[in-house]
Amino acid sequence: LVNSMADGDVSASKKARVFFGNTEDQDKQRINDISLSKQQEGGPHSEISPAIAAGIKAGNINISDGATFDLSLASEARQQELLAEFERRKKARAIAVPTDDAEIKARLRQLGQPICLFGEGPADRRERLRQLLSEQATEELKWPKEEERRVDEKEPEEIWYHESTQALRQVRFWIAEYSLPRARDRLKAARIARARPDPERASATQDLHQGLRMFSNYCSQVGDDRPISVCQFSPNSKVLATASWSGLCKLWSVPDCEPIRVLRGHDGNVGGVAFHPQATLSLDARASCLASGANDGTVHLWSLESETPISILDCETDRVARVAYHPSGRFLGAACFDCSWRLWDVSLEREVLHQEGHSRPVYSIAFQNDGALVASGGLDAMAYLWDLRTGKCVIPLEGHLKGVLAVAFAPDSYNLASGSEDHSVKLWDLRKQSCVYTIPSHTNLVSQVKFQSGDGKYLVTSSYDNTAKIWSHPGWSPLKTLAGHESKVMCVDVSPGENHSPSTVQFLCNFLSVFADEKFIVTSSYDRTFKLWAPSSK
Secondary structure, three states: OHHHHHHHHHHHHHHHOOOOOOOHHHHHHHHHHHHHHHHHHOOOOOOOOHHHHHHHHHOOOOOOOOOOOOOHHHHHHHHHHHHHHHHHHHHHHHOOOOOOHHHHHHHHHHOOOOOOOOOOOHHHHHHHHHHHHHHHHHHHHHHHHHHHHHHHHOOOOOOOOOOOOHHHHHHHHHHHHHHHHHHHHHHHHHHHHHOOOHHHHHHHHHHHHHHHHOEEEEEEEEOOOOOEEEEEEOOOOOEEEEEEOOOOEEEEEOOOOOEEEEEOOOOOOEEEEEEOOOOOOOOOOOOOOEEEEEOOOEEEEEOOOOOOOOEEEEOOOOOEEEEEEOOOOOEEEEEEOOOEEEEEEOOOOEEEEEEEOOOOOEEEEEEOOOOOEEEEEEOOOEEEEEEOOOOOEEEEEEOOOOOEEEEEEOOOOOEEEEEEOOOOEEEEEOOOOEEEEEEOOOOOOEEEEEEOOOOOOEEEEEEOOOEEEEEEOOOOOEEEEEEOOOOOEEEEEEOOOOOOOOOOHHHHHOOOOOOOOOOOEEEEEOOOEEEEEEEOOO
């Protein structure tokens, strides 16, 4: 009995020392009680060892006053980061990334990322694109939460203008008065053409396509000892102008391709030539009938009776890539390598507009048939549509992946074609302000595009893949490939036809066949030759 009672006392003493939960409160209370009692007896920490008392006094040993640190907040934030990373990786695995390396580089360029890093291979580049796309998707998911903050931080957009000169103001009024009647007549002619019976229009289109499929090489001529960069027919189709990297411009008779005159004056490669709209028709041959631009930064004006320029326009730039006459013949546009294009009043030989807007050199320029709009294409992969009456950029044409080397308006004035270094031709409907069709036209860069001058029923393109091609409009099906050059084709043009006059709007409603209208197509090449193409029946 004594032993059992003794065992019970031991068990009770052991159970008295067991605590469930946190003992911090009890320890703190016990230390506080000891401290208070010892302070009353003779000083603080008298019953605590001298070392512990010295540590407490020095502040090296701290006794909690009840404050706690919640570790759950830090761990929760870390968990959220890990979950977000796992979710991003999950989305990355589900994203479809192209396998073609060229497409991957194009997509990286669209995202504003470098297309290649040091030591990076195609597989690494593809994985980098996958990660970027997954991060972009994550940012889009975060947008609703951060929308208000980002809108507040967004800087207000400002529209700025250059102060116009009085001369430019007068030019804009003049162009408005010139273009509005032409637009009205064009719309009237379009309504007449649309009223024709469908079977008649279908028959005419079929005859036209049949004639285009019969095109073959009619004449080939060595034009220079350097590559021939540009070629253009005169308005009456009886004279052909060519220009080359030797700095020479030459005039040739059509169709026998005999030399007429050599125009000397440029000190660099000639990149663009353009006939006055009334040259060889009603304009005096001693007047400014032809314009050319070159790498010497100047535009030369030529008559048809002299081998030297009658005037030189200094564009104050390193290079003039292309030139084009306004339909009125009064103004001349020049695409320059200082990221701008210029408008000259030829009658006064004065620059009236210096238009900036591109971020890289401007390579191509074209005027609408009404004379109200002008299109410019640049090496920044952008084309812009400008309203000459107001000075505004009305439509930015964005879609090409590389530089825009050629632009051309259709005779209906609302269809626009652009050719690019990305091997494609894009068709833009200016009424919809968007690209309506993309032609994967060539296997190399597209150097030039030209619509049929009558009613735009077909489009001709040239390329550095040594060919030129004819495409139907609408439909954009290939009709004929003009192959024969030994090197890249640098330019192409379509003869306007003997009956065509740029000032005669009635021509739009006279649907003439290829045998009565566009007789010839000309191509110029890096192989130093130009070729005339015509239906084989000729």
